Amino acid sequence: MLAVHLPGLDLKNPVMPASGCFAFGAEYGNLYDLNKLGAIIIKAATLEPRFGNPTPRVAETPCGMLNAIGLQNPGVDKIISNELTRLAGYDVPIIANIAGSEMSDYVETAEKMSLNPVVKALELNISCPNVRHGGITFGTVPEIAAELTERVKAVSKKPVYVKLSPNVTDITAMAQAVEEAGADGLSMINTLLGMRIDIKTQKPILANKTGGLSGPAIKPVAIRMIYEVSQKVRIPIIGMGGIQSADDVIEYFLAGASAVAVGTANFADPFVCPKIIDDLPEKLKAMHVTDINELVGRSWKACAKKNESSLR
Amino acid sequence: MLAVHLPGLDLKNPVMPASGCFAFGAEYGNLYDLNKLGAIIIKAATLEPRFGNPTPRVAETPCGMLNAIGLQNPGVDKIISNELTRLAGYDVPIIANIAGSEMSDYVETAEKMSLNPVVKALELNISCPNVRHGGITFGTVPEIAAELTERVKAVSKKPVYVKLSPNVTDITAMAQAVEEAGADGLSMINTLLGMRIDIKTQKPILANKTGGLSGPAIKPVAIRMIYEVSQKVRIPIIGMGGIQSADDVIEYFLAGASAVAVGTANFADPFVCPKIIDDLPEKLKAMHVTDINELVGRSWKACAKKNESSLR
Amino acid sequence: MIQEDMLITGQRSLADQIFELKLRGKLAANVSEPGQFVHIRVNGQSGSVAPILRRPISICSRDRAKEEITLIFRSGGLGTDLLKEAEPGERLDVLGPLGHGFPVRDIHDMKKAVVIGGGVGVPPLYGLSAELVKKGVSVLSILGFRSAKDVFYKKEFEELGETVIMTEDGTSGIRGRVTDVLDGMDFDVAYACGPLPMLKAVQRKVSDRPLYISMEQRMGCGIGACLACVVHTTDQNDSKGYRRVCSDGPVFRAGEVELC
Amino acid sequence: MIQEDMLITGQRSLADQIFELKLRGKLAANVSEPGQFVHIRVNGQSGSVAPILRRPISICSRDRAKEEITLIFRSGGLGTDLLKEAEPGERLDVLGPLGHGFPVRDIHDMKKAVVIGGGVGVPPLYGLSAELVKKGVSVLSILGFRSAKDVFYKKEFEELGETVIMTEDGTSGIRGRVTDVLDGMDFDVAYACGPLPMLKAVQRKVSDRPLYISMEQRMGCGIGACLACVVHTTDQNDSKGYRRVCSDGPVFRAGEVELC
Ligand SMILES: Cc1cc2nc3c(=O)[nH]c(=O)nc-3n(C[C@H](O)[C@H](O)[C@H](O)COP(=O)(O)OP(=O)(O)OC[C@H]3O[C@@H](n4cnc5c(N)ncnc54)[C@H](O)[C@@H]3O)c2cc1C
Ligand SMILES: Cc1cc2nc3c(=O)[nH]c(=O)nc-3n(C[C@H](O)[C@H](O)[C@H](O)COP(=O)(O)OP(=O)(O)OC[C@H]3O[C@@H](n4cnc5c(N)ncnc54)[C@H](O)[C@@H]3O)c2cc1C
Ligand SMILES: Cc1cc2nc3c(=O)[nH]c(=O)nc-3n(C[C@H](O)[C@H](O)[C@H](O)COP(=O)(O)O)c2cc1C
Numbered sequence A, B: 001m002l003a004v005h006l007p008g009l010d011l012k013n014p015v016m017p018a019s020g021c022f023a024f025g026a027e028y029g030n031l032y033d034l035n036k037l038g039a040i041i042i043k044a045a046t047l048e049p050r051f052g053n054p055t056p057r058v059a060e061t062p063c064g065m066l067n068a069i070g071l072q073n074p075g076v077d078k079i080i081s082n083e084l085t086r087l088a089g090y091d092v093p094i095i096a097n098i099a100g101s102e103m104s105d106y107v108e109t110a111e112k113m114s115l116n117p118v119v120k121a122l123e124l125n126i127s128c129p130n131v132r133h134g135g136i137t138f139g140t141v142p143e144i145a146a147e148l149t150e151r152v153k154a155v156s157k158k159p160v161y162v163k164l165s166p167n168v169t170d171i172t173a174m175a176q177a178v179e180e181a182g183a184d185g186l187s188m189i190n191t192l193l194g195m196r197i198d199i200k201t202q203k204p205i206l207a208n209k210t211g212g213l214s215g216p217a218i219k220p221v222a223i224r225m226i227y228e229v230s231q232k233v234r235i236p237i238i239g240m241g242g243i244q245s246a247d248d249v250i251e252y253f254l255a256g257a258s259a260v261a262v263g264t265a266n267f268a269d270p271f272v273c274p275k276i277i278d279d280l281p282e283k284l285k286a287m288h289v290t291d292i293n294e295l296v297g298r299s300w301k302a303c304a305k306k307n308e309s310s311l312r
Numbered sequence C, D: 001m002i003q004e005d006m007l008i009t010g011q012r013s014l015a016d017q018i019f020e021l022k023l024r025g026k027l028a029a030n031v032s033e034p035g036q037f038v039h040i041r042v043n044g045q046s047g048s049v050a051p052i053l054r055r056p057i058s059i060c061s062r063d064r065a066k067e068e069i070t071l072i073f074r075s076g077g078l079g080t081d082l083l084k085e086a087e088p089g090e091r092l093d094v095l096g097p098l099g100h101g102f103p104v105r106d107i108h109d110m111k112k113a114v115v116i117g118g119g120v121g122v123p124p125l126y127g128l129s130a131e132l133v134k135k136g137v138s139v140l141s142i143l144g145f146r147s148a149k150d151v152f153y154k155k156e157f158e159e160l161g162e163t164v165i166m167t168e169d170g171t172s173g174i175r176g177r178v179t180d181v182l183d184g185m186d187f188d189v190a191y192a193c194g195p196l197p198m199l200k201a202v203q204r205k206v207s208d209r210p211l212y213i214s215m216e217q218r219m220g221c222g223i224g225a226c227l228a229c230v231v232h233t234t235d236q237n238d239s240k241g242y243r244r245v246c247s248d249g250p251v252f253r254a255g256e257v258e259l260c
C-alpha cells in the first residue's frame, strides 16, 4: 500500500527525513528504529570539512523557521568512513545530499559518495552559491544547473535527484533543464530566502543575516511548484516543505510528488516521521485508495481528463 | 513623530491599507474614521470592468491565505466617478493601484487616474500576466517592467510607485530596472504564488487553482527583499507582507521601508490599521526614537558602519 | 456592525460534531434580521497564535433581554475544532451582525411559511421561524440531515410548529431529501438554507411562490471589501453583475443570483 | 531522553515575568544531572496551532519521589507567553531530559563550591546546589538580578547555604555584579549560568580553580541533529572543532568552548 519505487530507490514507504534536519540519523536513531523510514536523506556533504556559519543559526517565524547552518559537515571522506559505516547496519536506503561551491567540488564529492554501497541515490543541492560565477547560485540559472547535473551524472554510479531552489522566477524551466541534462528525479523544494530583524537589537537575528525559510509557511509555494513541474517532466519528484502530517503527505502526492521528505517538523516532534508512516494506511483506506502511487498528480490528472472531455 | 514624506505623499503616519484588501474604503469607513490612515491604496483599477475569477477565491494556509480575486473592479471610469468622488470627502491621500494585461491598458488607466486630484500617487501592479508576451508577468522580466514604468511615467501627472512581485530570482535587478526607468518609489511585496489542494475533493481549493500567498507566513521573504533592495536603490519603499502589529511596522522600517501597507490583517481585525497607528508612538518612545524616519534601514546602516570601521 | 469580545455564556454538544454556543454582548442588540451572521476570530491561547481568517457562522437566534446570541456550528476544521474548546467565561472576538438576513418586516399578507434546512443550514431558520411565529405566521419546518446522529433542534422547531425531520439513511424521521416532501404543500412563502445542491433542488420546486435562500461562500473580510465571496447575478444586465454574499447577502431572493 | 505529555501540577508567579512550573511524569526519573534541560512544545488550544520551535528550559530541580520536575522561566516571547497560561491539570509536550549537566558524581575532594547565577541562569543552579549539599559540599550562592522585582528563590538558596543577592540597581542585596564579590572568596570549584557577558567575566576571575559553565544558544532540534546550537572549541586542534550546546552541553568545563 505504501511501497514506492523510484530510480535507485525501492522504498517500503514514501516518507523520509529531509537533508540537514536529521544529521546522519544517529540522534533520531536513539529515539526510534530507523528501519521504519522509507529512506534517509543525510546532511549535505562537501568535499572538505566545513564549520558553517556563526550563530545564531536559527530563528522562528510565523508557521516557519529560518536557518543558516551553512552546510556544516565533516567532509565527504569522514562521512563515508564514520557515518555511512554506521548506517550500513540499517535496512534503509540512504540518499546522499551533495553540496559545493565549485562544479568540481560537486563532481568529486558525488563520485565518492556514489561509490559507497549504502548510498542508493544522490541529491544535488544546487541552492549553494557558485563561487566561480560571483556567488550566483547554481540553482537559479537553468544552463548552470544543467551543466552541473550532466557532469555529476557522468561520474555518478547512482541515480541523481536534483534538489531545486524555489527562489526562481520559473521553476519549470529549472526542472526541464535538469531533466534534459539527465537528472533521474527532482527534490523540491529547498528553503525560501528570508530574514527576520530583532527589533530590540535592530539587527537581523541570524548572524548570517539571511536564512532559509522552511516549515508549514512555505507549503503553499511548494505545492504550487510541484503541481506545475510534475505536469512538465517525466521524472519523479520527492516533495518537501512544511509537511507535518499524513494529510500533508497526501496533499503532496495529489500535487504530483511520488515521495516526500520531512524537515522542520522533526524539531517540533522528533517522532513525526514514524507517526506519519503509521497514520498513512488508515488515511488511504478512508479515501478508498489501495496504493499510494495512485494518488500521484491526481489533482491535475483529474483536471486534464475533464478538459479533454469538455473539448469534445 | 509619525509623519512621513515621500514623493507625492505627505503622510501624517506611514500606515496604509494595502491594495485589494480595503476595496475603496467604503466598508471600513463604516467602522472607523478613514482620516486616521496615513493613506489608502485602493483596489486595482483596469481600463475595462473585470468580473475576476470564479469562486472559491480564497483559502487559508498556515499563517497565511491564498487569494485569486482576479482583479475584479468596475473599471477606471466608474472608479473615478463613484469611488474617488466619495473619497474626496476625506483628508487622506489616495494611491491608485493600476493593473492591465497590455502595456497600453496600463498607460491609459494610469493617465486617467493620475489626472484626478484625489489621487496623490500611482502604484503599478506589475504582477499581472502580459497577454502580448504569452502570459509572462510584467513583473518578472526587468526590461519589460522598465519599459512599462517608462511609458506610465511619460503620461502620469503623479509620482509612480512600482509594486514588485516576489516571484523572481533577483528582486534587486527588478528594483534597479524600474528605478532607472523613472519609478519614484517601490511597493513590495505582492503575493507569492501558491496553491492548496483539498484532500477531500482532491482538487485545488481555489477555482483558479493557484493564488497569491499573503499574511505573516511571507513576512520573512518580504523583509529579506526589502533589506536587499533598500541597499541598492535611492527611491523609497512602501513595505508590506504579513504586517499585523506596530512591532511588525518597526521591523519593516529597520529593514529599509519608508512606509508600510497592511493587507490580510484587515480581515482578521478590521481595526488593525488604526490600532497600529495608535500603538506606534509608545513603541517608538520605548526605543528612544523621536521620528520614525530615523529607523529606515537601520538594520543595515548599522552594519554598514561597522564594516567600514573594521576595514580601517 | 461592531467588533466585540463577547462573553461565552454556554457551550454544549447537540449532535455528532455539532455544538451550540451562547455569546453575550452588545452585539446582540444590533441584530436586525434572522439570517444575519457573525465573523469569529478563533484564537489560540493568549490570542497570540490563531488561524488567519475569521469563520462565518449564522446567528441561530437572539435573546434581546439576555443580550445573548446563539450559534450552532459543526466542528471538523482547524477553526471550528478550536472553537468547540472555548469555554464559558472566556471571551471571543466577534464581528457582527453582518449581512442581510431573511426579510420578515413586511410579510403581513403571508399566512403560511415553510422553512427548509439542511445540516448546518438549519440554525438560522430557527431564529427565522421564531420571528415568523411571533408575527402570526404559521411555520412548517422541513429539516434534512444525513443520519440520526446528526439531527439537532428537533424539539425546538416542534415547539414552533409542524416539523418534518428527514434523513438520507432513514435512521430518523422520513428517509429522503427535503425536496421529496415539498410537493403539494400549502404555503405562501419559503425560506431555505443548506448545501448548494439542496438550494438548487428547492429553487426548482418552488418557482411559483416567493423563496428566499441563504448562501455560503468562502470569505475573507466578511464586510464587503475583499470580493472573495461574490456570486453572479442571474440578470445579465445588472449594473454590477455580482453580489457579495457577506454584505449583499447571505440571504437573496431566489433568482437574484446564480446558484453555482 | 523521552517525549512525554507531562502533567502540569503547579504554576505560580515568582517575580516580575518569572514563573515556576511543576511537571509530573516518567521523564523525571531519567534526569541524571543538575543542569540538564527540557525542550518544550508550547501548544495553542487543541494543539492545532503552535509555535514551530520548542523552547529549551533548564530543569531547576527534580523530585524523584513525586516524579516531578520544576522549571523556572521568564515570559516575554511568543512561546513563554503561551507557557505562562498553562494551567494545572493540562498536559505539556516535553522532550527530555536533554544534554549534559553539571558534573556532580566525582567531586569527592571538593569541600566548598560557589555557584554563580544571573537572571534566568539561576534555576539550574538550585538543583545543583541541592545535589552538592546532599554530597556534603558547602555551597555559597552568588545570584545576580537586575532589580529587586526580578529576584526569586532567595529563601530556597538560603536554606542550602550562604547566599549573596546582587542587583544592578542596588534595590535588593548588594549593588553590583556577581563578579564584584568573587575576589578572595574561598572555594574549590565554581559553577556558573547566566548571560554571556557574565560568563566571560566569571571565567576571567576564576582561572585557577575548576569552573563549569552552562551555555545558551538558539536551538532547533535540541538533540544534536540540526547543528543550530554549535560553539567553537578553544582548542584549534580539536578533531571536530565545535560542540553542540544541546547535546555536548549545555554545561562545559571552562575553556573547552569559546564564549562568543
Ligand atoms: C454566511 C455563512 C453562514 C454560515 N453559518 C454556519 C452555521 O451557522 N453553522 C455552521 O456550522 N457553519 C456555517 N457556515 C459554514 C462555516 O463558515 C464553515 O463550516 C467554517 O468556516 C469552516 O471552518 P473550519 O475552521 O471548520 O474549516 P477550515 O477548513 O479550517 O476552514 C478554512 C477556511 O475555509 C473556510 N471554509 C471552509 N468551509 C467553508 C464553508 N462551508 N463555508 C464558508 N467558508 C468555509 C473557512 O471559513 C476558513 O476561511 C456558514 C458559512 C457562511 C458563509
Ligand atoms: C539550554 C538552555 C536552557 C535554558 N534555560 C532557561 C531557563 O531555565 N529559564 C528561562 O527562562 N530561560 C531559559 N533558557 C532561555 C529560553 O530558552 C528562552 O528564553 C526562550 O526559548 C525564549 O522563548 P520565547 O518564546 O520567550 O521567545 P521568542 O522570541 O518567541 O523565541 C523565538 C525563538 O528564539 C529562541 N530563543 C529566544 N531567546 C532565546 C535564548 N535566550 N536562548 C535560547 N533560545 C532563545 C526560542 O527558543 C525560539 O526558538 C534556556 C536556554 C537554553 C538554550
Ligand atoms: C536546519 C536545516 C538544515 C538544512 N540543511 C540542508 C542541507 O544540508 N541540504 C539541503 O539540501 N537542504 C537542507 N535543508 C532544507 C530541507 O532539507 C528542506 O528542503 C526544507 O527545510 C523544506 O522542508 P521542511 O519545511 O519540511 O523543513 C535544511 C533545512 C533546515 C531547517
Ligand SMILES: Cc1cc2nc3c(=O)[nH]c(=O)nc-3n(C[C@H](O)[C@H](O)[C@H](O)COP(=O)(O)O)c2cc1C
Pocket (backbone or CB within 6 Å): B018, B019, B020, B021, B043, B044, B067, B069, B071, B097, B125, B163, B189, B190, B191, B213, B214, B215, B216, B218, B240, B241, B242, B243, B261, B262, B263, B264, B265, C220, C226
Ligand atoms: C484579497 C486580496 C486582494 C488583493 N488585491 C490586490 C490588488 O488588487 N492589487 C495589488 O497590487 N495587490 C493586491 N493584493 C496584494 C496586497 O496588496 C499585498 O501586497 C499582499 O497581500 C501582501 O500583504 P499582506 O500580507 O499584508 O496581505 C491583494 C491581496 C489580497 C489578500
Ligand code: FES
Pocket (backbone or CB within 6 Å): C218, C219, C220, C221, C222, C223, C224, C225, C226, C227, C228, C229, C230, C244, C245, C246, C247
Ligand atoms: S468576504 Fe470580503 S467581500 Fe465578502
Ligand code: FES
Pocket (backbone or CB within 6 Å): D218, D219, D220, D221, D222, D223, D224, D225, D226, D227, D228, D229, D230, D244, D245, D246, D247
Ligand atoms: S539544537 Fe539541533 S544540534 Fe543542537
